[in-house]
Each structure stands twice: as structure tokens, then as C-alpha cells.
Amino acid sequence: MIFLENVKKEFKGNYVLKGINLNIQDGEVYGLVGRNGAGKTTLLNIIAGISQCSEGTCKVNNEKIPEGGFSYLPDLPSFYDYLSIEEYVEFLLGTDYKGKKEDYIQALEKLNFKTNAKIKSLSRGNRQKLGIYVATMKNPGIVLLDEPTSALDPVGRREVMELIKQLKNGGTTVILSTHILADLEVVCDKIGFLNEGYIANEFDLNSPVLENDCDYELNISGETVDEAFVEKLNSQLVNFTAKKGFGVGNVVCKPKDGVDKNIQQTFLDEISKLTCSISSIKKVSFLNLEELMVEVLTK
């Protein structure tokens, strides 16, 4: 389990990360989303153990993250261009994999790489493919991928998504940062929106809340929205079921099975009888993650 508590990162007095709290379970694929400069790469560098946080706790399985603890593919991976692909893979395999080099070379040849070619001769897309291969070749327990598909064609992207699915099926925890939200929808269990140095919202993509477009979101003021509060709400609602929503003070109300989904007036009637103070009501109509991201990050 990856556990981050109040992680802050400061560069010359400027806080890029202002208090990150994260809890990523083993075998989960976690998508990290945010605008350019939001601090996604900085956060991945900290989780990868190649950069230290200025404040806060960062642990994996209750232990401090060691230097370069995990497989990490940085944004725009950089290689030793003067080496051939074979020499580079041999170098990265290190001493523990002596004698198994041939297996890895054959796997690369299956991916259409000429292993005796110099890395400097590779196209940007092939460099990214090579980066993904070397980041995952040792079957690591945790993989961090920063924009892994940004330079890939649609076929390459699909291959990478398949690879991430395979990693997930094998129990590997993956943290994936990308602007291509369609990729996240395909592979992620959970996504976190990084905004202004915080994880602004987290969404469980397996949650039914995101499955339809006829829910209503209430913002409750003056009350702590916890399980007890939601239970109290549910006792007052007839045609709807309330769930704790994303963000502070939010409750999502979903029509019960068999209820006509176009019963806006019924909903308004029901909530007018609630005893709590409602500061806003809106229909949840997110069609996809991209709209969700714009909604969250421009709020």
C-alpha cells in the first residue's frame, strides 16, 4: 500500500505540493490527473524515491521509500543514446539477471526492435515504447508511469493499455499520470485530480455514481456530511437514495429502481422537506472524465 500524508514540496519558497494525502491499495491502478504544472511529475518523483518531500510522510507498506525504490518511467524518458538497445538493457538488468539477457532481448525483438541499433536512431514513439519496456521488464510490484502514451500512435497506445491491464491482473500497483483521459477510463480503478498542490477530488471509477447521468448533487452547508448524516437523509427520502458525494459537503441523490428518471419536480418536492440547509442543487450529468476534469479543475 502506498501511503502519503500531508506531503509538501517546496522549491525556493514556492510550494508546488501543499499537502497531498493519498492511499493507494495493492494491485490498484491509480490515475493522476491535473493541469500542466500542477505537480504531477514532482509527486511521482517523490513516490519513486528520486526526490525528497519537504514535509509529510511518504511510505510504502509502512516503510520509508528507498532511493529509486520503484520502476518509474519519467515523462520524455532519456537514455544513453550512444549505447545499442541490447547494451542498454544489459546495463539496466544489472547483476541480478545475469544469464537471462537473451530472454529480454528476444522479447524486445518481438516488439519489432532491432536490438543492435543505437538508441539515438529510435523515433520518439519507439523511445517511449522502449522506456515502458525497461520500466516494467523486471516485473516490479509498483510501477509509476508519467505520460507513457503521449508520443504513441493509437496502436501503440492500445498496446500500452493492454500492458497496464496485464500488470494489474498480475497484482502490480500502477500509478499513471496522463492527459489522455480515455486511457484512464480504460484501465484505472481510481483517479485523483491534482489541483493547486492538493488532491482536489478522488473518483472511484468502479463506483455507480459515475454510471448514469440522472443523479442530483446537493451541497450541504452547516453539517458534517458523514455516514450518519447520509443515513438520516435516506430515512427522509422516498424516491431517492443518498450517497456521500465527491468533495466537501456533497451528497449525490440517485433515483431508486423503477422510479421515472425524469422526475425533477418530485425530487425538488422531496428535498424541500429535508431538515438540513442546502446551499446548491445541480443535476450530475458528467458524460466522461474530460468533462469531469474540467468541472473539478475550474471549480
Added chain:
Amino acid sequence: MSRLSLCMKKDRNEFLRSKKLGVSIVFLVAFMAFVLALTAVIPRLTQLISVDIEQLASGITAMVDFLKNYFPQILSESMAFYSTEIGLFYSILAIAFSFSVLPKEIKSGRLILPICNGYQQKEIFLSKQLVYSTFCSVPAGISYFIYYLIGSTFLENDYSIGLALISALATTINVFSIVAITIALSVTYKHSALVIITMGLSVAASPDLLFFLPFGKFIPTYIFTYLNYSINDPMQLIIPIVEYAVIILLLDILVIKRKFAVVVDERR
């Protein structure tokens, strides 16, 4: 094969394939030819020509006298000129080769994948230091000895082969130490310009300035002075060499203990 030796193999390829060794050798051969031409070939040629062409005799005789005055045809003095060339120009070239090797790797993010594949900073750093120092310094020492062998056929030989070997070794140690210190400072200082200023001043200015001080003999840059004056007392080299070793050791411990930034953001 240990991870350090894998790193060294990779750095050896880097040095050889980036043509730095080639440039080193071209510079050394060019220095050698330049100094030999001044000290041996030109005076000799002008003497020969003056015998055959009487009408040029007076002008050529004046030129020979001028060259002899500035470049005496004695091997030890000729080697002193060559040492100065290595000490001043070649050492600065070696600093220019080495001051940016590790910062460039940090800036490009090239260290991330090796570190995330189990390599430690100390292995990466020590490998770079050993490979670059060796590949820059060994050609300098060899060229110094080759210079001795060639020079001894043209010039009056007042320098034994044993002394020449020791001086060649001192040249190697000197360049090795300069490069090793440069690489250590390049990850200690945040700004590369400071490394160039520190090392450039140490190589170009300190030997001449410190020689005149009472303790001048007991600092590392005395090796420059020793070679530049073709001094025949190898025992004088012991203290500066030991000091070089101590400085490199301390700097290496500092770099390994403190660790350096692997990503460029940390160096801002």
C-alpha cells in the same frame, strides 16, 4: 561483474563513442608537434639551410640565435615547455570535458531509469569519476613519455629515462586528480560556472602564484611547478600527491554521504 563495473563499461563506451578520447589525443599530438617544432625542428632546419644558402645566412643566423635564446636545445627545458602546454591548455580542456558530464545527465533525466533499476548514486558517480579521470590522464602521461623519446633524438639529453617515467606518472596523476576533483565539484556546486572558475584558477593561476610562497612546495599544484621546471627530485612529489589523494577522498565521501540531486528540479 559488479554494478560498478557495469557502470564503468557504459561510461567507457560513452567516452570513446563521444570522440572525447580522439580530441584528447589530437590535442596532445598537436601540442607535442608544436613544442618540438619550436625547440628542435626549426632551429635545426635553420642551421642546415644557412649552410647551403649563403645569402640568407645573416638573417637565418639571427633567427637561430633568437630561437636558441628562447628555446634552448636541451631536453629537460624542452620537456618543461611541453609540460606547461599540458598543464595549462590540456588540463583546461580536460576540465571542459568533465565539468558537465554528470550535471548533463541529471538535467536530461538519464539517471532516473538506472536508479530505478537498482543502481546507486555512488556507483554512478565513482564510475564516471574513474573512467573520465583515467581516459583523460593516461594519454597525457603517455604523450609526455613519447615526447621524451622523440625529443631525446633531436636535443641534448640531460634527463634520464627514469626521471622521465616519474614525470610522466606525475603528469598522469596531476590530470587524473584535476578531472576527479572537477567531477566531484560538478555535483557539489549547484552552478557549473563555479566549478569552471574554481578549477580554472587552480590550474592556470595558482601554480605560478603559490610557487613564490614559503609553503608553495607543500600544496598539490606544486606538481605543475615541478613539471614546468623539470625539477630532478621526485621526493618533492610525495606530499602534493598524498594531498591530492586526501582531497579526492574527502570530496568523494562528501558527495556520497550528502547525495546529489538526480532530477533537475532539485538543482534549481
